[in-house]
Amino acid sequence: MSDWTAFGRVDADGTVYVKTAEGERVVGSWQAGAPEEGLAHFARRFADLVTEVDLTEARLNSGAADASGSLTTVRRLRDSLAEAHVVGDIDALAARLDKLAALAEEKAGEARAARDAARVEAVARKTALVEEAEKLAAESTGWKTAGDRLKEILDEWKTIRGVDKKTDGELWKRFATARDGFTRRRGAHFASLDAQRKQAQTAKEDLVTEAESLKGSTEWAATANRLKELMTEWKAAPRASKEAEQKLWERFRAAQDEFFTRRSEVFSARDNEQRANLERKQALLAEAEALDIEGDPRGAQAKLRDIQAQWHEAGRVPRDAAGSLERRMRTVDDRVREAMDSAWRRTAPQDNPLLAQMRAQVAEAEERLARAQAAGDAKRVREAEQALASKRQFLQLAEQAG
DSSP states (O other): HHHHHTEEOOOOOOEEEEEOOOOOOOOOEOSSOOOOHHHHHHHHHHHHHHHHHHHHHHHHHHHSSOOOHHHHHHHHHHHHGGGGGOOOOOOHHHHHHHHHHHHHHHHHHHHHHHHHHHHHHHHHHOOOOOHHHHHHHHHHOOOHHHHEEEEEEHHHHHHHOOOOOOHHHHHHHHHHHHHHHHHHHHHHHHHHHHHHHHHHHHHHHHHHHHHHHHHOOOOOOHHHHHHHHHHHHHHHHHOOHHHHHHHHHHHHHHHHHHHHHHHHHHHHHHHHHHHHHHHHHHHHHHHHHHHTTTTTTTHHHHHHHHHHHHHHHHOOOOHHHHHHHHHHHHHHHHHEEEEHHHHHSOOOOOOHHHHHHHHHHHHHHHHHHHHHHHTTOHHHHHHHHHHHHHHHHHHHHHHHHO
8 A cells, every 4th residue: 555655646735646657647636634644545546446456357367257248347447547536556557457458358259269169069959959850750650759859859959058049049940840740740640540440440340240140150161261261351450449459359259269169069069979870880880791691682681771771860970981881881782782683583584573573563554454445534544554564664674684
């Protein structure tokens, strides 16, 4: 403070001067006491200026202050020195402020460069986010993943600062347009999907209705084939909504299960019946094959006819056994026929009971013709003549064969 008072003086009329390199200039007037007190008063004002400069310099060096704001403060202080009502080393303070102004300008330039770089980076980040959003909106079909990513882009967007208002507005407009486009495209997709699912539900309801109409059928082969075709159509049809699909499938499957369960039960009962029939026919076949055909062909023929009647009444047998059984029974029948033919050929015509029976039938037919002729009934005559001709023909064939 004493050093600062050395840069001033008070004249006899109380005028206070400050000394500078350019000479003295009036800074005020002191009438309230001794000249020393006046110099001290104006020196304290100078001290206040120095304190403000100290604070500005400290904040600038620490980085706590905005360099542009500090530069403004330094320039204000520097410009005020020319008319400041203070006593002190104004020249030294001016030189100090000039250096501080240069430092503030340098730091303000660095800050501007950093802001410009940050702005460029912020613009680049937001541009990249916009381009990603536009690509998602135009191409993505992973609706949930893309929707979640657009929300993440918006959250990241809000953290980016430093973009000028005009550029930020233009980028935001692009992002909002992309997001709205994605929302519309997703909505259209799901609307189309809903329509497809409704169509699929209608188609599958038709399949279920037909399957349920067939579950009571006894046309086993045709119905089984149709149900298999319905299953193929079911698999080829698009899926309905999850809930509808599950309910329709349960009905469809239940109808199929009911039909095939009934068919299995019927087939099982039929198989049991056919196995019993098989045992019966095997017993009849054994009885037929045991006939004494050579010793008593006529008796064998009579017994075989009885066996064959029971054979036909026995019913169907499993397919894999039917052929063999029928072949063996035909073999027995052929043997009986051959034995009877052989016995026929060995019998004299006059002893042949069949020929005697046929001759009696011819004689009877002749008598009916005579009665018809006697009655004069033309219709009965024609019928009797036709009958007689037929019986004579059979008798002739039998006699020739004998």
